Amino acid sequence: MRADARRNYDKLVGAAREVFAAEGGGASMEAVARKAGVGVGTLYRHFPRRIDLVQAVYEDDVEELVETADRAVAELEPWPAVVAFLEAFVRYARTKRTFLNELREAFDKDPALKLRLRERIDEATELVVGRAQRAGAVRPDVEGADLTQLLGPMCTSPTLTDEQSVRLLPMILDGLRTRGDVG
Amino acid sequence: MRADARRNYDKLVGAAREVFAAEGGGASMEAVARKAGVGVGTLYRHFPRRIDLVQAVYEDDVEELVETADRAVAELEPWPAVVAFLEAFVRYARTKRTFLNELREAFDKDPALKLRLRERIDEATELVVGRAQRAGAVRPDVEGADLTQLLGPMCTSPTLTDEQSVRLLPMILDGLRTRGDVG
Amino acid sequence: MRADARRNYDKLVGAAREVFAAEGGGASMEAVARKAGVGVGTLYRHFPRRIDLVQAVYEDDVEELVETADRAVAELEPWPAVVAFLEAFVRYARTKRTFLNELREAFDKDPALKLRLRERIDEATELVVGRAQRAGAVRPDVEGADLTQLLGPMCTSPTLTDEQSVRLLPMILDGLRTRGDVG
Amino acid sequence: MRADARRNYDKLVGAAREVFAAEGGGASMEAVARKAGVGVGTLYRHFPRRIDLVQAVYEDDVEELVETADRAVAELEPWPAVVAFLEAFVRYARTKRTFLNELREAFDKDPALKLRLRERIDEATELVVGRAQRAGAVRPDVEGADLTQLLGPMCTSPTLTDEQSVRLLPMILDGLRTRGDVG
DNA sequence: TATGAATGAGTGTTCATTCAT
DNA sequence: TATGAATGAACACTCATTCAT
Numbered sequence: 001m002r003a004d005a006r007r008n009y010d011k012l013v014g015a016a017r018e019v020f021a022a023e024g025g026g027a028s029m030e031a032v033a034r035k036a037g038v039g040v041g042t043l044y045r046h047f048p049r050r051i052d053l054v055q056a057v058y059e060d061d062v063e064e065l066v067e068t069a070d071r072a073v074a075e076l077e078p079w080p081a082v083v084a085f086l087e088a089f090v091r092y093a094r095t096k097r098t099f100l101n102e103l104r105e106a107f108d109k110d111p112a113l114k115l116r117l118r119e120r121i122d123e124a125t126e127l128v129v130g131r132a133q134r135a136g137a138v139r140p141d142v143e144g145a146d147l148t149q150l151l152g153p154m155c156t157s158p159t160l161t162d163e164q165s166v167r168l169l170p171m172i173l174d175g176l177r178t179r180g181d182v183g
Numbered sequence: 184m185r186a187d188a189r190r191n192y193d194k195l196v197g198a199a200r201e202v203f204a205a206e207g208g209g210a211s212m213e214a215v216a217r218k219a220g221v222g223v224g225t226l227y228r229h230f231p232r233r234i235d236l237v238q239a240v241y242e243d244d245v246e247e248l249v250e251t252a253d254r255a256v257a258e259l260e261p262w263p264a265v266v267a268f269l270e271a272f273v274r275y276a277r278t279k280r281t282f283l284n285e286l287r288e289a290f291d292k293d294p295a296l297k298l299r300l301r302e303r304i305d306e307a308t309e310l311v312v313g314r315a316q317r318a319g320a321v322r323p324d325v326e327g328a329d330l331t332q333l334l335g336p337m338c339t340s341p342t343l344t345d346e347q348s349v350r351l352l353p354m355i356l357d358g359l360r361t362r363g364d365v366g
Numbered sequence: 367m368r369a370d371a372r373r374n375y376d377k378l379v380g381a382a383r384e385v386f387a388a389e390g391g392g393a394s395m396e397a398v399a400r401k402a403g404v405g406v407g408t409l410y411r412h413f414p415r416r417i418d419l420v421q422a423v424y425e426d427d428v429e430e431l432v433e434t435a436d437r438a439v440a441e442l443e444p445w446p447a448v449v450a451f452l453e454a455f456v457r458y459a460r461t462k463r464t465f466l467n468e469l470r471e472a473f474d475k476d477p478a479l480k481l482r483l484r485e486r487i488d489e490a491t492e493l494v495v496g497r498a499q500r501a502g503a504v505r506p507d508v509e510g511a512d513l514t515q516l517l518g519p520m521c522t523s524p525t526l527t528d529e530q531s532v533r534l535l536p537m538i539l540d541g542l543r544t545r546g547d548v549g
Numbered sequence: 550m551r552a553d554a555r556r557n558y559d560k561l562v563g564a565a566r567e568v569f570a571a572e573g574g575g576a577s578m579e580a581v582a583r584k585a586g587v588g589v590g591t592l593y594r595h596f597p598r599r600i601d602l603v604q605a606v607y608e609d610d611v612e613e614l615v616e617t618a619d620r621a622v623a624e625l626e627p628w629p630a631v632v633a634f635l636e637a638f639v640r641y642a643r644t645k646r647t648f649l650n651e652l653r654e655a656f657d658k659d660p661a662l663k664l665r666l667r668e669r670i671d672e673a674t675e676l677v678v679g680r681a682q683r684a685g686a687v688r689p690d691v692e693g694a695d696l697t698q699l700l701g702p703m704c705t706s707p708t709l710t711d712e713q714s715v716r717l718l719p720m721i722l723d724g725l726r727t728r729g730d731v732g
Numbered sequence: 733t734a735t736g737a738a739t740g741a742g743t744g745t746t747c748a749t750t751c752a753t
Numbered sequence: 754t755a756t757g758a759a760t761g762a763a764c765a766c767t768c769a770t771t772c773a774t
Contacts, residue, residue, distance in 0.1 A: 221734075221735085222736055224735050224736065228733080228734080
């Protein structure tokens with residue numbers, strides 16, 4: 001890839017993320033191109049279909065999330081690593097929310113993509129949460145890789161399903177509860 | 184309002200909520216009218232601008248949330264009431280998420296509307312949470328009316344701001360922490 | 367169909383035929399709508415896809431051709447009827463030529479359509495030519511319904527195939543030949 | 550012109566002819582360049598405007614037609630020469646049809662071009678047909694140079710004009726007529 | 733009054749053409 | 754000089770909104 005092309009590619013993914021965040025997944029290609037400071041044609045050379053751009057942004061998000069997990073494990077204590085990772089995960093899920101409809105379309109066309117990305121996330125989660133569990137910092141009755149199943153949908157789906165909320169919300173709400181004496 | 188007009192009004196708001204949930208806030212007026220089983224013309228008689236429909240759905244959501252608070256206080260113990268209310272709040276915020284962009288537009292045109300609705304929600308929250316605090320079920324260091332500031336954005340904004348997450352996420356994550364022995 | 371809608375439908379097919387003739391099958395929808403004196407939206411209400419418009423024009427052409435055959439048989443002597451019909455056929459084929467590419471696309475999606483229309487034409491041809499043959503006005507060694515196979519491709523395909531031209535062109539060229547003495 | 554440049558020039562015209570035949574006169578420059586196996590930049594070095602390429606293909610066609618006339622006169626008997634030439638003419642006209650719109654545009658800008666090419670064709674026709682007439686193989690009541698006026702439009706124009714068809718079609722249809730006894 | 737047809741501005745996408753590599 | 758990336762005008766198509774029926 002030529003230097004200028006590479007530069008534009010990165011500029012475009014960044015611009016797309018910002019524009020999607022600001023205007024929703026329905027933001028116009030024109031708007032993304034303008035934000036990136038290039039012509040629409042350039043945008044389309046890199047991303048022939050709108051969906052390709054959405055997908056690129058999403059894959060980039062997943063990659064960043066995985067890197068966060070690696071960095072957290074390398075630089076932080078077990079519990080803070082979990083905190084950092086889950087903060088990042090929520091940020092990731094929130095971003096995904098912006099263009100969920102668009103994403104669904106992409107996944108329908110390429111189910112393998114969905115699987116591949118989910119796997120990457122599950123591995124990252126397991127890395128961070130499993131370590132914390134082995135260190136006794138996280139209750140063992142939570143299946144590490146399963147956390148994404150809980151947090152993800154809560155963050156992205158417009159209507160929490162019953163089954164998921166009965167396992168998730170109590171835990172989250174727990175943080176609000178006054179506790180007798182602990183630490 | 185005549186009975187049949189009222190019937191259509193309700194049918195339309197209900198249809199709009201469903202359609203927005205299924206297709207996002209960008210769903211077409213045609214789609215809403217079709218779902219409600221009326222012509223577009225009728226839809227426009229009740230809601231002259233698209234934004235009026237969005238607003239009606241939203242107001243309806245707020246009303247339902249407030250009613251949930253009243254019912255919770257009347258029928259449940261302090262802590263379960265908080266749980267029920269916050270579950271409802273999350274559902275509400277999640278729904279709102281669907282047409283956040285559309286809503287912003289409405290608020291820009293009519294700032295008083297935003298204020299009025301926020302006030303209703305804050306009162307409902309205070310009703311439920313304040314009661315639980317007085318009963319010793321909720322830590323007193325959380326300002327009741329401020330909960331919406333924490334949970335709301337988390338549920339709706341695509342990128343949690345730092346300031347908000349440092350106050351909110353730790354509490355939520357707290358639920359994951361292994362605790363010595365409590366109850 | 368409401369009166370105004372019907373009026374517009376006819377206006378649109380007529381406009382499309384003219385515009386396609388003038389600018390080729392690639393003519394813009396905008397141009398067709400302008401010619402018909404309606405907005406693009408109206409054009410799209412009647413013909414949701416570009417291809418639907420092309421198809422409508424084509425079906426209309428076939429219908430006209432079939433009617434010409436009926437009229438010719440009713441009003442003319444056997445040989446003049448053949449002349450009139452073939453003149454109409456050439457006109458028809460020439461028109462078809464204008465949007466052949468577009469048509470191919472339509473046929474690929476709906477092969478039954480192709481079959482159905484071809485059948486109509488073959489029947490019409492047989493009606494006219496068969497009658498002339500029985501009257502001794504047309505050489506019996508030409509298979510009536512097969513004429514379309516000869517004339518059609520010649521008129522529409524950009525490159526005559528060898529097999530077809532050896533049977534067709536000599537006959538056509540025959541008209542140029544000087545003949546000893548006949549009548 | 551350098552050898553390699555010449556090679557590319559020919560490659561491009563050939564590629565263009567094929568692509569135009571396959572996809573119509575609206576085929577993209579990218580497609581032509583790809584077919585020729587060069588970059589668009591190279592295509593544009595040889596043909597600064599799209600129209601220049603169209604024109605080159607057309608001139609090439611005319612040249613080929615003229616050569617066919619010369620060869621026919623040199624190698625064939627008068628009547629077969631007419632047949633061969635007219636077959637070639639139809640082929641030529643059919644090809645021209647593919648990018649008729651594009652061509653019109655070129656002629657509008659450069660009327661002299663149109664005149665020059667028509668003259669070449671008329672001379673070639675006269676060469677072949679005149680010879681056949683002098684040999685008694687073609688009826689003398691057809692003006693040689695006028696044949697192009699008849700056949701050309703029939704092959705290219707989407708709607709035969711009345712004036713032309715009354716002179717042309719009867720002659721062509723003649724080939725279908727049963728004739729008493731001749732040879 | 734309810735319906736659904738008509739309108740046209742706006743968006744995704746393509747492609748001739750220019751220009752950096 | 755050849756390549757292919759960048760540009761933006763143009764076109765198919767959608768949908769909020771208006772208006773004839």
